Amino acid sequence: MADIAPAVIDARDLVKVYDGAGAETPALRGVSLTVREGEFAAVMGPSGSGKSTLMHILGCLDTPTQGTYRLAGRNVATLDDHELAQVRRETVGFVFQAFNLLPRSTVMRNVVMPMLYTQVPPGEREARAVAALESVGLESALWTHRSNELSGGQMQRVAIARSLVNNPSLVLADEPTGNLDTATGDAVMELFARLNAEGRTIVLITHEPHIAARTKRVVRIQDGLIVEDAATVGHQDGDA
Amino acid sequence: MRFADLISETLHSLTSNKVRSGLTILGIVVGIASVIAMIAIGQGSQASIEQSIQAAGSNLLTVSPSAGGQSGPGARSFGASVQSLTREDAESLAGLALVSGVAPSAQGQAQLVADGTNANVQIVGVTPAYATVSGLTVVSGSFISERDDVANAQVVVLGSTLAVDLFGEAADPVGEHIRSGNMLLTVVGVLEEKGAGLSNADSTAFIPLSTAFRYVTGSQYLSSIVLTVTDEEQMDMAEASVEATLLQRHGISDPDYADFQIQNMADMLETVSSVTGTFTALLAGIAGISLFVGGIGIMNMMLTTVTERTREIGLRKAIGADSSAISAQFLAESITLTLIGGVLGVVAGWGIGFVAANLLGVSAVITIDSVLLAAGVCAFIGVVFGYYPARRAAALSPIDALRYQ
Numbered sequence: 184m185a186d187i188a189p190a191v192i193d194a195r196d197l198v199k200v201y202d203g204a205g206a207e208t209p210a211l212r213g214v215s216l217t218v219r220e221g222e223f224a225a226v227m228g229p230s231g232s233g234k235s236t237l238m239h240i241l242g243c244l245d246t247p248t249q250g251t252y253r254l255a256g257r258n259v260a261t262l263d264d265h266e267l268a269q270v271r272r273e274t275v276g277f278v279f280q281a282f283n284l285l286p287r288s289t290v291m292r293n294v295v296m297p298m299l300y301t302q303v304p305p306g307e308r309e310a311r312a313v314a315a316l317e318s319v320g321l322e323s324a325l326w327t328h329r330s331n332e333l334s335g336g337q338m339q340r341v342a343i344a345r346s347l348v349n350n351p352s353l354v355l356a357d358e359p360t361g362n363l364d365t366a367t368g369d370a371v372m373e374l375f376a377r378l379n380a381e382g383r384t385i386v387l388i389t390h391e392p393h394i395a396a397r398t399k400r401v402v403r404i405q406d407g408l409i410v411e412d413a414a415t416v417g418h419q420d421g422d423a
Numbered sequence: 424m425r426f427a428d429l430i431s432e433t434l435h436s437l438t439s440n441k442v443r444s445g446l447t448i449l450g451i452v453v454g455i456a457s458v459i460a461m462i463a464i465g466q467g468s469q470a471s472i473e474q475s476i477q478a479a480g481s482n483l484l485t486v487s488p489s490a491g492g493q494s495g496p497g498a499r500s501f502g503a504s505v506q507s508l509t510r511e512d513a514e515s516l517a518g519l520a521l522v523s524g525v526a527p528s529a530q531g532q533a534q535l536v537a538d539g540t541n542a543n544v545q546i547v548g549v550t551p552a553y554a555t556v557s558g559l560t561v562v563s564g565s566f567i568s569e570r571d572d573v574a575n576a577q578v579v580v581l582g583s584t585l586a587v588d589l590f591g592e593a594a595d596p597v598g599e600h601i602r603s604g605n606m607l608l609t610v611v612g613v614l615e616e617k618g619a620g621l622s623n624a625d626s627t628a629f630i631p632l633s634t635a636f637r638y639v640t641g642s643q644y645l646s647s648i649v650l651t652v653t654d655e656e657q658m659d660m661a662e663a664s665v666e667a668t669l670l671q672r673h674g675i676s677d678p679d680y681a682d683f684q685i686q687n688m689a690d691m692l693e694t695v696s697s698v699t700g701t702f703t704a705l706l707a708g709i710a711g712i713s714l715f716v717g718g719i720g721i722m723n724m725m726l727t728t729v730t731e732r733t734r735e736i737g738l739r740k741a742i743g744a745d746s747s748a749i750s751a752q753f754l755a756e757s758i759t760l761t762l763i764g765g766v767l768g769v770v771a772g773w774g775i776g777f778v779a780a781n782l783l784g785v786s787a788v789i790t791i792d793s794v795l796l797a798a799g800v801c802a803f804i805g806v807v808f809g810y811y812p813a814r815r816a817a818a819l820s821p822i823d824a825l826r827y828q
């Protein structure tokens with residue numbers, strides 16, 4: 184690890200205050216975080232500590248109240264609507280904690296949807312969706328079901344498949360194994376490890392130490408601040 | 424986003440929310456159909472009223488007696504109680520340049536008895552000219568002739584309804600006898616049905632004028648003289664010459680003291696037109712309100728839809744749709760809904776207009792203006808209220824949109 188890979192995520196002093204929340208306690212109170220290309224990191228912390236808030240900002244889905252965020256070298260605050268859309272569909276694959284599938288649409292349609300906004304030729308879409316669904320281990324019998332007919336774990340896997348169809352270089356996953364049994368959770372972690380081995384940068388949120396242990400770096404958040412940032416056991420060779 | 428994908432997304436979205444789409448379309452249909460139907464009925468009624476006046480003859484002048492010597496309309500009395508017009512007056516008018524037909528008449532009320540059937544009817548003494556001037560045609564037998572009039576003949580021509588009342592549906596009354604007071608009238612003709620108009624010829628009995636003088640009115644005075652004028656454009660001139668002639672014959676120098684009055688059908692048509700025009704305007708007003716209500720319905724549906732769908736907009740943005748792709752999708756959906764609703768609305772309005780007009784006994788008049796107005800307003804509302812809220816939602820950050828309640 185002599186060469187220092189370029190930073191994909193470069194966040195400085197991020198502050199997020201939700202307006203409307205009566206007591207003005209910021210969800211983020213000055214978070215600085217750098218994640219380099221090819222990293223595989225876990226974000227941990229108690230419920231309400233600001234993990235999802237941070238992830239949304241890193242995924243260019245929300246804007247910080249203060250602080251700067253550079254994604255792959257570009258200051259996100261300067262991007263226009265069109266450029267932001269491009270980043271969201273080409274660079275970042277986002278898995279929501281609440282899945283956010285279109286309830287009345289089929290599994291297949293949900294997974295194909297991100298490709299509608301890209302140049303992927305129509306003939307190729309289905310094949311890519313099939314590959315993504317297979318990689319998360321969702322039985323093919325479910326592909327034609329409406330997504331609101333699925334169990335939480337099945338929805339979670341559809342959400343992961345959807346985040347992968349556009350081959351993003353950065354995958355941000357908010358508790359991707361939260362609804363999965365150990366075996367399926369392990370399979371998903373294997374998938375992430377494989378994606379990471381292919382060179383993708385992965386940041387995921389988890390509450391489970393054994394999931395965090397399978398990543399290379401753990402960032403701990405408490406009350407909107409990073410309290411610990413360390414390489415996991417077995418990965419201490421890095422520059423954490 | 425490709426155009427084919429846009430279409431496919433639009434159809435998918437509309438069909439997977441059938442109730443929502445259905446209600447929106449319904450709002451548009453109601454808005455458009457009500458306007459088209461109302462205006463069709465309004466204009467249809469107006470046309471049919473004007474037509475029935477025109478059918479009665481808009482080139483008619485009616486002279487009737489009126490109490491002379493007093494000024495102010497309140498002092499006048501109308502009808503046969505004033506005795507000022509004579510058969511000679513009528514004959515003198517026949518010589519005027521612009522007058523093509525003169526029909527003097529004397530009317531009264533009489534009890535007719537035929538075969539034990541009784542009818543109290545309006546009985547009118549006429550000359551043969553009356554048929555032409557009033558546009559009456561006989562379906563059976565013939566009208567009162569010159570000879571009947573000269574001979575005080577006891578003959579009668581029955582209006583279509585009256586004939587049925589007295590003799591029943593099937594029978595041909597020609598040749599039958601009717602008793603009325605001292606008269607024993609022979610039916611010589613039955614008139615064709617005239618329909619509802621300004622006169623009620625259908626329920627009237629016509630006898631020779633001289634017979635009426637002798638047996639019905641008991642005097643030699645007329646209750647009216649109806650004149651046809653050769654040129655409708657010159658009604659006013661004809662009216663003036665009729666007035667001058669009669670004033671001179673009656674030896675009256677001041678027109679304010681005339682013992683007759685002249686009614687001009689052209690003026691009447693104008694008056695009635697303005698009344699029916701008001702009626703149409705009223706219906707158009709009601710239609711406008713329906714359009715407004717329909718518009719609010721569409722607006723409401725569209726706004727509800729967008730609120731419901733703000734989450735979807737957030738999601739689509741999160742996976743990489745830009746604002747213009749979102750706008751295009753919602754615009755396509757609005758256009759599709761208003762198009763379907765518009766076509767159905769025009770067809771429904773057309774249908775309702777025809778059925779309702781039929782029930783009212785008029786013919787519906789559907790104008791392209793009303794179709795364009797109704798469809799235009801509804802399309803405008805549908806598209807604007809489908810599109811702009813979606814645009815606003817698309818301007819939110821994906822997370823704000825996803826969390827929108």
Ligand SMILES: Nc1ncnc2c1ncn2[C@@H]1O[C@H](COP(=O)(O)OP(=O)(O)OP(=O)(O)O)[C@@H](O)[C@H]1O
Nearest residue numbers: 201203204210229230231232233234235236237826
């Ligand atoms: N839209 C919002 N409006 C107001 N406050 C919010 C909003 N979203 C989050 N918060 C607050 O911000 C804080 C951080 O929330 P966040 O969702 O980031 O927590 P988290 O770490 O992801 O928790 P969990 O592990 O339960 O998912 C919480 O106190 C929460 O109440």
Ligand SMILES: [Mg+2]
Nearest residue numbers: 234235236280
């Ligand atoms: Mg969270």
